Amino acid sequence: MTDGIEEDPLALEQQVCFALSVAARSVVAVYRPLLEPMGLTHPQYLVMLALWQHAPLSGRDLSRLLQLDPGTLSPLLKRLEAAGYIRRERDAADERSLAVSLTAAGQALRAQAERIPPAIVQRLGLPLADLRHLHTALTEVIAAANRATTTGAAASPGAAPGQTSA
Numbered sequence: 001m002t003d004g005i006e007e008d009p010l011a012l013e014q015q016v017c018f019a020l021s022v023a024a025r026s027v028v029a030v031y032r033p034l035l036e037p038m039g040l041t042h043p044q045y046l047v048m049l050a051l052w053q054h055a056p057l058s059g060r061d062l063s064r065l066l067q068l069d070p071g072t073l074s075p076l077l078k079r080l081e082a083a084g085y086i087r088r089e090r091d092a093a094d095e096r097s098l099a100v101s102l103t104a105a106g107q108a109l110r111a112q113a114e115r116i117p118p119a120i121v122q123r124l125g126l127p128l129a130d131l132r133h134l135h136t137a138l139t140e141v142i143a144a145a146n147r148a149t150t151t152g153a154a155a156s157p158g159a160a161p162g163q164t165s166a
Helices: 016-040 043-054 057-065 072-080 103-113 116-124 126-150
Strands: 087-088 100-102
Touching: 016 043, 016 103, 016 116, 043 057, 043 072, 043 087, 043 100, 043 103, 057 072, 072 087, 087 126, 100 103
Parallel strands: none
Antiparallel strands: 087 100
16 A cells, blocks of 8 residues: 555566566667667667677577567577678587678778767756666566576565565
8 A cells, every 4th residue: 555545466567578678679679769760679679789798609598688589589690690690500510500700891880879878868858866776677577587487486466565566
């Protein structure tokens, strides 16, 4: 209860999933005009970030790093290869394994991309410390959700009154 009024546990504005979903769409929309001149969608940008940091990578490692299933990752890689940013090759040691590396154009794109993080901070207009705190909190939420889905843990049906619903 809040101020003597019982909250609706199914109120849309109380749902963590709703806030996360709207926040994700809203932040990706802020990225869009910065990525379009580079010819990248936001999911492709995430692939490039992983490759700029870790390339070359196996398809399996890239999938794990981005937390994307191979069926979602594969079309992203095909489009990035068609754009000339990456190269996909079968691993010589294991033909079943895909090796993903950057092309010269993909490596050169990094210089343009380095302008994106400060531009996002400026466009959001939030203090960097707040964004770092949000990142830490979201990382904890991701870890908790991963634990819940891998262990089969069910959400607690009896949340205390006044708590935010999940």
